[in-house]
Amino acid sequence: MVSNSHPILGMILQRLALGLLSLLIVSIVIFTAVSMLPGDFASAVLGRSATPETVAAFQQNLGLDQPWPRRYFQWLAGALIGDFGNSFSNRPVSAVIGSRLFNTLKLAALTAMIAVPIAVFLGTICARYRNKPIDRFLSAITLASISLPEFFIAYVLMLFLATKLHIFPTLSSIRGSMDMLEQLHRMALPVLTLMFVTLAHMMRNTRAALIGIMSHPYIEMARLKGEPEMRIILRHALPNAIGPIASVIAINLAYLIAGVVVVEVVFVYPGIGQTMVDAVRNRDVPVVQACALIFAANYIILNLVADLVSIVSNPRLLHPR
């Protein structure tokens, strides 16, 4: 009986080990890439007063005059014991990233809480009424919203709901001093935009997964037994489609955390995407590294969770012979 839990446990351990390896590779790639970019933090932060001698003094101060492999290993030694060091602007990296990461998670969670149930629900409806007007209508809308770049959707929403109708504010720059209600009010437009972007993808995949399963012989069997169509979908098809649905949801969640920098810029939302872009622009390597690791870990963990869900939901994978 012990062997039953082994496949899952083994997989988790294996995936985590691979995940750590990926993180290491990511950190090397990012560090090399940022080091090869022209300019450095000293010239960025001094702006128009960056005379050569000041830049040199700055570089010496930050250790930027040392060769990059040496700087990398210094950083790695710190990171291994959980010390991500100080940003070049002399604040701990955790202080730079902390509140921003929290904001991003808040936005992602809010969007997912609304978008995921709607997506699965609409996807089921589409599969049930496949090729009927409602399916065609929803498909057309979702395909359109997939095809449009997210900043376009953002600007259209902003124009109608903020500039013309004054329902929501255009600025989503939430700050600690605002109360919960105002923060939610300000987050409405980014949430709405991200919903449009992710909902379509998740709904299309739910629909496709369900339709794929509906062509199996056992569904036909259920039909021949005289089961109502909705019951067939919910009881027979949906449980078997959980695997693919979970993986597309995971990808979208990962995207909501790591890929929404454009929406952040448009609505001036203080999230972590902008932190990373800012840090790259200023060549603030410790912050860039920390962001990259967070993004990579986020993809690795969410994909792991998705795989776990599909294994647990599939008895054939859960109890391999």
Added chain:
Amino acid sequence: MIDRSIKILLTAAFLDSSLFPKAALTTAIRKIAWFLPARKSANKGELKMSDARIREMNFWADRYRNGGISRREFLGRASALAAVSAAGLGFNPATLLASEPKQGGYARFGMSDASQQDTLDPGTWPTSFAEAAFNGSLCNNLTEIAADGSIVGDLAESFEPADGAKKWIFKIRNGITFHDGKSLTIKDIQEAFHYHMGDKSTSGAKSLLSQVESIDADGPNTIIFNLKSGTADFPYLVADFHLSIMPAKEEGGIDWQRGVGTGSFILENFEPGSSVKMKRNPNYHKNNKPYFDEVEFIAIMDQTARLNAFLTGEVDFSGDIDVRNMALIDRNPELEILRIPSLRHFTFDMDTTAKPFDNLDVRLAMKYALDRDDILRKVFLNEAKKGNDTPVASAMPFFKDPTPQFDYNIEKAKEHLAKAGLKTLDVDLSVSEAAFPGATESAVLYKEHAAKAGININIIREADDGYWENVWLKKPFNGCDWYGRATCDWLFSTAYAADASWNNTHWNNPRFNELLVAARSETDNDKRAAQYGEMQQLLHDDGGVITVAFVNWVYGLNKKIAHGPVSGIFPCDNLRMTERWWMA
């Protein structure tokens, strides 16, 4: 997978707006939505006072505010003007009087250039966000540049040179306190300057202060700067934003981390890259100032987002308005555009030591082959001032417009080319949008203009990222965006002296360099004016700089906020908009 890569591409395109016509797109969206009700429309039927009269009225209002005329006189003139412009046109002199400074209000400034790497360290502050918040609101300098461009005391009550301007003596105002209640002492000022000096210093003001030998206290209220050589402009230099006075630490050095200064506003909250919130300093040393109760600087980097926030009243001020969006603001009667002549100018710089630009006639041919009016019209939509191949802006002391004005002249260009023994000429021009906004468009127009004179300009599009590291100062012919300096000496020593670290034209004119040193310690203003005049003429005749245009600082301002004359030596009303402006 394809979907994802397209998204990434679009993201890249979005972040690099030169690749994707985002502005055009948003304009298109606005056009589609014409049928929706606009927020408020202008009263089209209402007649308006003629522009000339409004200008005159504003002139008298300014005079009144500055104490030049009495209230009675102002009211008299105002009502006379109103009567001339025919009765009942909705004009009332009292409305202008309402813009007399008064206390109160909460002003929000939408800024374009914040960064998460911003700190309170006065050695950095690379952009107007940190400069206006931390220098202009939180701190003071010994001197400040007044709205008319003259230099006046700030923390210093008075200042005077001695010993051929090798010594500068500043008398410090009495009874000034920091926000935490501590009194300002000479030691604070000494440490504030020492912080930027010395080999170890990482401050942007390091080279500026390299001429300072020592800083001595003379009694509790006098501080003496001993300079290595005479510098008549020294009071201007101490107005540089880096040289903010902050409290000294017991053991030496300054305590910038706490965010305490002597300035008009007290720091309440600073979220790097996001916002700075400040409240009024009730003990400020200038009469009645500041006027706002609270101010907030809000970082809105994206241009469209900033415009939207401004149009919907989320912020009262917007930095860096795009010329293409000006009409949108002009149409709205509640908003105004401030066009402040600045020191900022865009140039194409020729390396005077590299072939073919080492030949003066080639340089002159290049100067005549550029149709500046065409570029002003097409690239800057006439929102800029034509350059005349000097870097000195008209707002600066000792400005002199050299003659002749370089204009598009194919004949003269050909003539100079022939003098150089050439029939045709091939040159490479390195530009990118990072060089200056509109650089690539200007270069393309330049190519067309020059082709008619037999000059073939090959445009090399450089990468935006790294432009200042790899192209500027390195390629023989490149585009450059200059923010200018407050004085001729400062400007020339930074970028045109033979040994200047930013000498992009690699120009080495013995007469110019000799005059630069002579004028620096000259305290006779007439002589200095003659010297700087000659230097500007030299730059114009012999230099390698092709000044395309001087641009304005362009800000959007809600008419809720009133202001006196606005100066553009530094951005944001010389960084002091928070203390100079008020709620109308």
